[in-house]
Amino acid sequence: MLQxxxxxxxxxxxxGLHSGERVALTLYPAPADSGILLRRSDLDGDAGKTVKLTxxxxxxxxxxxxxxxxxxxxxxxxxxxxxxxxxYGIDNVLIELNAPEIxxxxxxxxxxxxxxxxxxxxxxxAKKRFLKIIKPVEVKETGKWVRFTPYDGFxxxxxxxxxxxxFNRSSPTFEIxxxxxxxxxxxxxxxxxxxxxxxxxxxxxxxxxxxNLTNAIxxxxxxxxxxxGLRYPDEFVRHKILDAIGDxxxxxxxxxxxFEGYKSGHAVNNALLRAVLADENAFEWVSFDENxxxxxxxxxxxxxxx
Numbered sequence: 195m196l197q198x199x200x201x202x203x204x205x206x207x208x209x210g211l212h213s214g215e216r217v218a219l220t221l222y223p224a225p226a227d228s229g230i231l232l233r234r235s236d237l238d239g240d241a242g243k244t245v246k247l248t249x250x251x252x253x254x255x256x257x258x259x260x261x262x263x264x265x266x267x268x269x270x271x272x273x274x275x276x277x278x279x280x281x282y283g284i285d286n287v288l289i290e291l292n293a294p295e296i297x298x299x300x301x302x303x304x305x306x307x308x309x310x311x312x313x314x315x316x317x318x319x320a321k322k323r324f325l326k327i328i329k330p331v332e333v334k335e336t337g338k339w340v341r342f343t344p345y346d347g348f349x350x351x352x353x354x355x356x357x358x359x360x361f362n363r364s365s366p367t368f369e370i371x372x373x374x375x376x377x378x379x380x381x382x383x384x385x386x387x388x389x390x391x392x393x394x395x396x397x398x399x400x401x402x403x404x405x406n407l408t409n410a411i412x413x414x415x416x417x418x419x420x421x422x423g424l425r426y427p428d429e430f431v432r433h434k435i436l437d438a439i440g441d442x443x444x445x446x447x448x449x450x451x452x453f454e455g456y457k458s459g460h461a462v463n464n465a466l467l468r469a470v471l472a473d474e475n476a477f478e479w480v481s482f483d484e485n486x487x488x489x490x491x492x493x494x495x496x497x498x499x500x
Contacts, residue, residue, distance in 0.1 A: 195322045195482050197285040199223045201314030208297025211271055214403030217293040224286035226320035229446045232269050236292040241267045249444050249468050255461035259441055270295035277440030278306035281377040283495040301385035301409040303436055315498055321481040327451030331476050333466045338457035340466045345452035347373045347491035353456045354431045360413055364428035373490035383425045384432035387411035438463055
């Protein structure tokens with residue numbers, strides 16, 4: 195399987211969920227082995243330099259995964275974009291924006307899926323590298339945990355827990371094995387969500403300034419406020435899976451393994467990536483000469499490239 199990038203540049207505008215700022219976002223093709231690159235076009239000097247995304251650049255995880263560089267440059271809420279890149283297995287791309295945050299769009303990854311479809315995807319000459327989990331790795335924090343275990347494919351299982359009547363109407367657990375289930379069908383449409391009672395607290399910390407009923411599920415004391423309701427009966431846990439897939443793809447490569455989490459979030463997801471990379475006995479880098487040798491979880495991804 196070969197690396198892939200975009201066939202052409204593509205742009206979109208939107209609003210940052212937390213900053214509330216108008217954002218112009220452009221994705222550019224990038225050479226093989228360059229990785230996921232980020233650049234703030236509104237900044238000059240070192241602050242505006244292109245940086246290569248790694249788990250070690252995620253230095254703010256308050257309600258999103260945010261890059262904070264040594265120069266203090268911020269690029270926030272990258273997880274939905276990263277989730278779409280993971281679905282299409284994009285290895286090399288330059289993400290350029292003129293504000294401190296990726297636009298929220300409709301609160302899911304589907305608009306970014308459409309953006310990638312519009313750009314088109316092409317294979318490159320270098321072999322694609324996969325991060326293969328070869329022993330269990332677990333990270334625990336107060337009341338939550340995440341783990342990787344070896345698995346010949348990619349599977350995600352997540353459980354959420356909220357003390358609120360809305361969450362009692364559907365299963366708190368969802369599992370998706372990409373060998374037989376589709377990211378676009380099962381995950382991509384799931385939107386971010388929040389509680390009305392948290393809005394004042396968030397805005398006091400300059401968060402959630404761009405949130406509204408068009409880009410998030412909003413929950414009051416008893417019910418969902420969005421007039422159209424939910425896109426899936428269990429949209430909340432599916433969105434947490436969408437987030438987790440994006441958080442994990444910050445490593446820049448598809449993962450061969452099973453991810454499981456209980457009340458996972460951006461901070462603990464990132465901590466798991468760092469724990470894996472810190473243990474050379476926990477993983478290995480692998481490539482495949484023939485697509486027939488790919489784990490079944492990546493067959494759908496392979497179909498997307500021209």
